[in-house]
Amino acid sequence: MPVVEAERLESFSRRALESYGTPPGTAEIVASSLVDAELVGHSSHGVVRIPYYADDFVSETIDPTAEPTVESAGSFHQVVGGAAMGQLTGQRAVDLLVETAGELGVGVVGIRDSGHLGRIGEWAERVTGEGLLFSSWVNLQGGSQRIAPPGTADRRLGTNPTTFGVPTFDALPFDLIYDGATSQVAHGKIIERDGSGQRLPDAWTISESGEPVAHAADFEDGQGALLPLGGRATGYKGFGLATMAELFASIVGDGPVSSEERQDWNGNGAAFIAIDPTVFTTRDDLIERAARLAAHLRSAEPIEDDGEVLLPGEPEYRARQQRREEGISIETAVADELSALAADRDIETHLPDPLAG
Structure with a gap:
């Protein structure tokens, strides 16, 4: 490569x-x-x-020239992408979120009709960088359906990521960030293999025959669906999360839900929430909690000799350092x-x- x-x-x-x-x-x-x-x-x-x-x-x-607009009801906001680039919409939403949480202790921003919002973990990092807690639910406004309900191979939901962030201040060299699709993998893991000829991992997908989809090109042509997070054994958990993300994003963003078997892609909808933790505790206590929990989790003995416990956000922290150098x-x-x-x-x-x- x-x-x-x-x-x-x-x-x-x-x-x-x-x-x-x-x-x-x-x-x-x-x-x-x-x-x-x-x-x-x-x-x-x-x-x-x-x-x-x-x-x-x-x-x-x-x-590419469009600018998102803002609709407000008191201290709460909805950012309307209006076919603008998603990263532009996401940045506007985060700016409003941080501003509102700084004033009130909590901020809530809905998003609708946005282009692809990109990696939601980026927005979480920006919010935790301001010393705030972050949570979000994202949907695809009814388009780009790729997740199948458990026991089926019919596409009904988008990959609907859920994201959480906690600032650690000086407790760790990185903030704790969880950012994950509610399917076995993000759809991007499929498209980056399109044209490569690589066989897709069997745990990712399911087809009408019950067998996995072999290649990315077949999936992109409409064959099969992504399994919900948890796969064939416990996919009802990921399916439940995907359903809740669909509704939270739709309600707070005031956009459509995935209610038709086939409909055009309409962009991302989302619900972003930020909370000032110092409304409920002190910064020192948050640092102490994060450090104590990190030490407790890392004390677990790895089964493999070269294994280690990595905290949420730590793989990204390490990768960024390495890839900037190499x-x-x-x-x-x-x-x-x-x-x-x-x-x-x-x-x-x-x-x-x-x-x-």
Whole structure:
């Protein structure tokens, strides 16, 4: 796999977005978000998305020049994407969330009609960086249905991630962040394998025959569905979480739910919540709790000799440090797509050499 420096990858991503008419400021926000996802090890939400965004620009599903708007009811807000880039919408929502929680001790922001919000863990990190607790529920507003209810292979829900964040201040060198799809894997894990010829792990999917879907291309053509988190044995848990995320996002964002077997993709809806923990406890007590819990969890003896207990957010913290120093590995199939896009948009001179093959 080719390895690219983060700065060069971000520069190319920004130029690729601008070639479709994305304003420089918006392109910078989106490119930074995509490369940050690569840095923390979540390539499913990284530059693999650029060709998909390009398709959205061409089909006019997403307007790269659009700006989100805000509807407020007192101290509570809804951010309406209006076909704007999701990272722009997410940033606006987080700004309002932090501002409101700073004033009132709690902030609630709904989102609807947003483009792809990207890695929700990024928004959690921004909120915990302000010393606030974070929680969110995200849906796909009825489109992009990919999760099957337990015992079926029919697509009915989006991958509907749930995310939680806790600031640790000086207790740990990173904040505690949980960010996960309510399916066995995020859909991005499928699309980054599209064109690679790799067989998908059997635990991810199910088809009408009860067998897993073999290849990403088959899944992208509509074959089978993603299993809910928990898989064949305990998927009712992930299905329950996905259902609740669907409703929380829809109600707080005031957007549609997944109620039709087939409907066009309408973007992300979400419910974002932030809480000032010092309303309920002291900063020192929060630090002490986080340190004590971390020590307790890490005291568990690994079964494997080289094993260790990693806390939520720790793999991303380590990956970011390592990839800033060593560069970012890009799947060959993704590199080929980016190279083809560069040729199509006449920006090959901006393509990092490792991606040119």
